[in-house]
Amino acid sequence: MNADQLAKARVLVVGDVMLDRYWFSAVERISPEAPVPVALVQREEDRMGGAANVALNAATLGAQTTLLSVVGSDDAGRRLAHLVADSPIRSAMRQVVGLRTTMKLRVVSRQQQLIRMDFESKPDHEVLLDLMDRYEQELDLHDVVLLSDYGKGGLTHVERMLAMARLRSKPVLVDPKGRDYSRYKGATLITPNRAEFALATGDWQGEDELQQQADRLRAALGLQAVLVTRAEDGMSLFTDTGRLHVQAAAKEVFDVSGAGDTVIATLAVMLGAGSSLEEAVRTANRAAGIVVGKLGTASVTPAELWPLP
Ligand SMILES: Nc1ncnc2c1ncn2[C@@H]1O[C@H](COP(=O)(O)OP(=O)(O)OP(=O)(O)O)[C@@H](O)[C@H]1O
Numbered sequence: 001m002n003a004d005q006l007a008k009a010r011v012l013v014v015g016d017v018m019l020d021r022y023w024f025s026a027v028e029r030i031s032p033e034a035p036v037p038v039a040l041v042q043r044e045e046d047r048m049g050g051a052a053n054v055a056l057n058a059a060t061l062g063a064q065t066t067l068l069s070v071v072g073s074d075d076a077g078r079r080l081a082h083l084v085a086d087s088p089i090r091s092a093m094r095q096v097v098g099l100r101t102t103m104k105l106r107v108v109s110r111q112q113q114l115i116r117m118d119f120e121s122k123p124d125h126e127v128l129l130d131l132m133d134r135y136e137q138e139l140d141l142h143d144v145v146l147l148s149d150y151g152k153g154g155l156t157h158v159e160r161m162l163a164m165a166r167l168r169s170k171p172v173l174v175d176p177k178g179r180d181y182s183r184y185k186g187a188t189l190i191t192p193n194r195a196e197f198a199l200a201t202g203d204w205q206g207e208d209e210l211q212q213q214a215d216r217l218r219a220a221l222g223l224q225a226v227l228v229t230r231a232e233d234g235m236s237l238f239t240d241t242g243r244l245h246v247q248a249a250a251k252e253v254f255d256v257s258g259a260g261d262t263v264i265a266t267l268a269v270m271l272g273a274g275s276s277l278e279e280a281v282r283t284a285n286r287a288a289g290i291v292v293g294k295l296g297t298a299s300v301t302p303a304e305l306w307p308l309p
């Protein structure tokens with residue numbers, strides 16, 4: 001695989017977008033009003049989060065990437081729309097009046113988070129139904145569908161999305177959320193992390209039990225593959241042909257947040273470019289190993305994956 005081949009992949013990302021906002025501040029005193037620090041905000045930084053970060057990862061790998069989602073017509077929604085417009089992502093985002101854009105605001109002082117404040121509201125049923133027409137049009141223009149579920153309601157109609165993709169034989173990769181995965185029935189592959197997989201299928205003791213749980217889930221949902229991402233323990237792929245375990249590839253670990261986004265985005269781009277599932281998994285694991293070694297940026301370029309000799 002190489003950069004030219006990745007550039008042919010067309011990836012449709014659908015799901016919950018969010019804005020990651022950082023307020024870098026100085027703390028020099030305790031408030032006279034309550035026993036809390038006073039943070040003097042010196043710099044604000046906004047980053048794409050959730051499904052938008054997934055799309056950014058796919059686009060940074062060079063894939064033709066479309067992002068279909070809803071945001072509010074508020075400050076955070078406008079910021080997010082600008083960030084996407086300034087990126088290589090093709091935007092199919094809709095701004096919705098009355099919806100509050102999901103935002104995670106962190107107040108940081110000396111590399112330390114003081115507090116995180118979350119803002120969100122559930123998008124309207126009707127608004128999401130409206131989005132289905134656009135989804136149907138976009139399906140025909142893409143090779144792979146990536147559903148990034150952060151449990152914020154953007155994937156309320158996931159069952160219908162899966163059915164429409166299946167009709168057109170488009171592979172669908174899902175980053176799941178919650179206890180009940182039955183709504184992901186008929187997906188091609190799902191990528192829970194350890195905690196997510198345990199929440200959906202129960203705790204396991206040892207590798208055999210993990211494999212049994214993955215195989216049971218595959219059978220119940222008609223999935224081609226389950227990929228359990230296991231942080232410092234790498235990742236395990238379960239398919240009809242058994243288990244493939246890949247050891248974590250990181251040399252140094254600075255920032256593990258967003259590694260899961262990098263994994264599923266790399267898988268989608270690789271599969272869209274025509275790679276085998278095994279090669280896609282090995283490449284996704286390398287991409288995750290690179291991204292956890294970075295501070296700030298949470299995406300990987302083809303040149304980092306295949307450096308020139
Ligand atoms: N501490 C770590 N050391 C080495 N590799 C790591 C580490 N954490 C994550 N990785 C790499 O990133 C992949 C995905 O990480 P993880 O299983 O934590 O996903 P995740 O919980 O969905 O991540 P997030 O939700 O923060 O994006 C792992 O399979 C591994 O390749």
Ligand SMILES: [Mg+2]
Nearest residue numbers: 175193260261
């Ligand atoms: Mg994750």
